[in-house]
Amino acid sequence: xxxxxxxxxxxxxxxxxxxxxxxxxxxxxxxxxxxxxxxxxxxxxxxxxxxxxxxxxxxxxxxxxxxxxxxxxxxxxxxxxxxxxxxxxxxxxxxxxxxxxxxxxxxxxxxxxxxxxxxxxxxxxxxxxxxxxxxxxxxxxxxxxxxxxxxxxxxxxxxxxxxxx
Amino acid sequence: xxxxxxxxxxxxxxxxxxxxxxxxxxxxxxxxxxxxxxxxxxxxxxxxxxxxxxxxxxxxxxxxxxxxxxxxxxxxxxxxxxxxxxxxxxxxxxxxxxxxxxxxxxxxxxxxxxxxxxxxxxxxxxxxxxxxxxxxxxxxxxxxxxxxxxxxxxxxxxxxxxxxxxxxxxxxxxxxxxxxxxxxxxxxxxxxxxxxxxxxxxxxxxxxxxxxxxxxxxxxxxxxxxxxxxxxxxxxxxxxxxxxxxxxxxxxxxxxxxxxxxxxxxxxxxxxxxxxxxxxxxxxxxxxxxxxxxxxxxxxxxxxxxxxxxxxxxxxxxxxxxxxxxxxxxxxxxxxxxxxxxxxxxxxxxxxxxxxxxxxxxxxxxxxxxxxxxxxxxxxxxxxxxxxxxxxxxxxxxxxxxxxxxxxxxxxxxxxxxxxxxxxxxxxxxxxxxxxxxxxxxxxxxxxxxxxxxxx
Numbered sequence: 293x294x295x296x297x298x299x300x301x302x303x304x305x306x307x308x309x310x311x312x313x314x315x316x317x318x319x320x321x322x323x324x325x326x327x328x329x330x331x332x333x334x335x336x337x338x339x340x341x342x343x344x345x346x347x348x349x350x351x352x353x354x355x356x357x358x359x360x361x362x363x364x365x366x367x368x369x370x371x372x373x374x375x376x377x378x379x380x381x382x383x384x385x386x387x388x389x390x391x392x393x394x395x396x397x398x399x400x401x402x403x404x405x406x407x408x409x410x411x412x413x414x415x416x417x418x419x420x421x422x423x424x425x426x427x428x429x430x431x432x433x434x435x436x437x438x439x440x441x442x443x444x445x446x447x448x449x450x451x452x453x454x455x456x457x
Numbered sequence: 458x459x460x461x462x463x464x465x466x467x468x469x470x471x472x473x474x475x476x477x478x479x480x481x482x483x484x485x486x487x488x489x490x491x492x493x494x495x496x497x498x499x500x501x502x503x504x505x506x507x508x509x510x511x512x513x514x515x516x517x518x519x520x521x522x523x524x525x526x527x528x529x530x531x532x533x534x535x536x537x538x539x540x541x542x543x544x545x546x547x548x549x550x551x552x553x554x555x556x557x558x559x560x561x562x563x564x565x566x567x568x569x570x571x572x573x574x575x576x577x578x579x580x581x582x583x584x585x586x587x588x589x590x591x592x593x594x595x596x597x598x599x600x601x602x603x604x605x606x607x608x609x610x611x612x613x614x615x616x617x618x619x620x621x622x623x624x625x626x627x628x629x630x631x632x633x634x635x636x637x638x639x640x641x642x643x644x645x646x647x648x649x650x651x652x653x654x655x656x657x658x659x660x661x662x663x664x665x666x667x668x669x670x671x672x673x674x675x676x677x678x679x680x681x682x683x684x685x686x687x688x689x690x691x692x693x694x695x696x697x698x699x700x701x702x703x704x705x706x707x708x709x710x711x712x713x714x715x716x717x718x719x720x721x722x723x724x725x726x727x728x729x730x731x732x733x734x735x736x737x738x739x740x741x742x743x744x745x746x747x748x749x750x751x752x753x754x755x756x757x758x759x760x761x762x763x764x765x766x767x768x769x770x771x772x773x774x775x776x777x778x779x780x781x782x783x784x785x786x787x788x789x790x791x792x793x794x795x796x797x798x799x800x801x802x803x804x805x806x807x808x809x810x811x812x813x814x815x816x817x818x819x820x821x822x823x824x825x826x827x828x829x830x831x832x833x834x835x836x837x838x839x840x841x842x843x844x845x846x847x848x849x850x851x852x853x854x855x856x857x858x859x860x861x862x863x864x865x866x867x868x869x870x871x872x873x874x875x876x877x878x879x880x881x882x883x884x885x886x887x888x889x890x891x892x893x894x895x896x897x898x899x900x901x902x903x904x905x906x907x908x909x910x911x912x913x
Contacts, residue, residue: 302671302673307843307847316661316847320848324848328859347790347791354496354860361853365846366845374838374842377676378838390550404739415556415740415744416740419555421553421740423551424740
């Protein structure tokens with residue numbers, strides 16, 4: 293081998309998630325072999341019985357085959373671990389930032405909160421969405437002073453949590 | 458009859474459980490996951506009622522549980538969950554992913570409850586047309602293929618691709634007749650279904666492509682924190698939505714019954730824009746949008762299953778009948794257009810087995826969505842590797858094509874998968890257009906041949 297191999301990243305993205313190509317190939321081979329082995333064994337067994345209609349016997353063999361697929365997937369799953377990094381999302385994000393990503397401004401949201409139906413407000417209370425509720429202006433029938441207090445408490449609690457970690 | 462009912466209950470509950478899990482695994486495609494198992498049940502000779510309950514059950518379960526990873530990580534749980542991602546991400550950033558979860562799960566159950574009667578009524582209104590439609594199915598499939606192509610992102614390119622793709626399919630059918638003695642269905646259908654994946658797998662074999670698409674780091678997923686709120690085991694879905702949201706769900710269930718031939722994803726996007734888009738307040742907007750969108754998701758699927766079966770004489774028109782539910786319409790040697798589930802079920806059957814399916818499907822998915830969304834998402838992300846998942850698909854595809862036409866079937870599936878996957882991924886001639894073209898291909902090629910002989 294005279295040619296130096298270029299360094300290639302370890303992972304590939306297939307069907308929306310990262311895989312290691314070698315492991316993917318191995319997993320495909322394992323599953324194909326186990327499915328086919330179960331299917332062929334099932335077919336031999338059910339046609340060997342001689343009491344079943346030929347088409348039906350093959351159909352039952354497929355059910356055995358799908359069991360084989362599960363066995364194969366189980367073996368591959370044991371051998372090859374997922375390549376995902378899972379991170380905990382406990383962000384106390386800035387409300388303006390979120391509104392902007394939704395294509396809205398803070399003023400628009402405040403205006404909308406002024407007139408939104410009490411049904412919606414009640415739901416927001418039950419989900420403790422104080423960061424939005426605190427924006428309700430004082431001249432609105434939806435306004436309650438406790439929202440701003442609770443929003444502050446929540447923000448402080450979040451702050452403490454982030455500092456703690 | 459009693460055995461059929463018992464079997465239907467077992468099928469709906471088992472299918473419901475299985476597809477709850479499939480839905481929680483991010484990115485799994487409905488057609489690709491539902492078709493293989495349904496083919497197996499059809500070929501194993503399951504009674505018609507059992508098949509209908511199974512299909513309804515797995516649709517309800519998956520449409521409910523695909524919301525779980527979408528809400529918790531922002532990764533779509535299935536293809537149909539893609540339109541939900543944006544509002545879910547906002548909900549997650551606001552710190553209320555469980556709100557998104559509940560709205561969507563409740564929406565899906567409410568949508569199904571609405572669409573079952575509405576779908577049956579629309580089907581009965583259309584049913585006088587059923588015989589006419591089945592005798593002109595070739596032309597109708599061709600027209601549908603052109604329409605689906607026109608509204609696709611590839612537009613004129615997709616329309617231009619219809620004739621070559623039809624010729625390609627019929628050429629493969631000739632090879633199948635040569636080698637196997639008859640035309641094939643499963644191999645071609647499975648080939649189209651897994652085409653996009655075959656194309657990507659093929660890409661991993663090409664050194665230059667590998668260098669281009671290789672990554673040094675695995676994907677990162679952000680998981681939302683849990684909630685402490687307590688709920689009953691099976692919370693009333695109507696109480697999870699405001700009255701206005703329930704009304705919107707009902708309205709959109711009716712609209713999707715009428716527009717069952719439209720793309721389900723397109724319909725869902727439309728429902729979201731029309732119901733939530735006009736709301737000015739952010740929370741109101743995303744909660745309405747999510748509830749109504751997932752109700753529409755479910756409704757288009759159920760309508761797309763019931764109306765072609767009951768109303769159109771079993772001609773597989775629309776994205777569901779030509780997609781996830783296709784084996785109930787055509788699945789050689791048991792079913793073909795003109796002799797399929799629609800000839801085996803009566804109206805009371807649709808109601809009875811439909812209800813069994815809805816209950817069986819929701820039994821597992823709905824409570825998990827309401828209570829265990831976070832822990833199950835984490836479990837799936839940590840326990841199920843993408844390698845094992847794709848491997849399992851490869852196993853299923855190879856087995857099913859081998860079942861139909863031996864090794865030849867496997868090669869046919871790979872061939873059509875590579876070509877179809879290329880058209881899908883590179884040009885946006887998506888698999889929906891390819892399915893419709895498959896149904897239209899015999900008519901197109903027969904007429905091409907007669908035109909050619911006249912002009913000679």
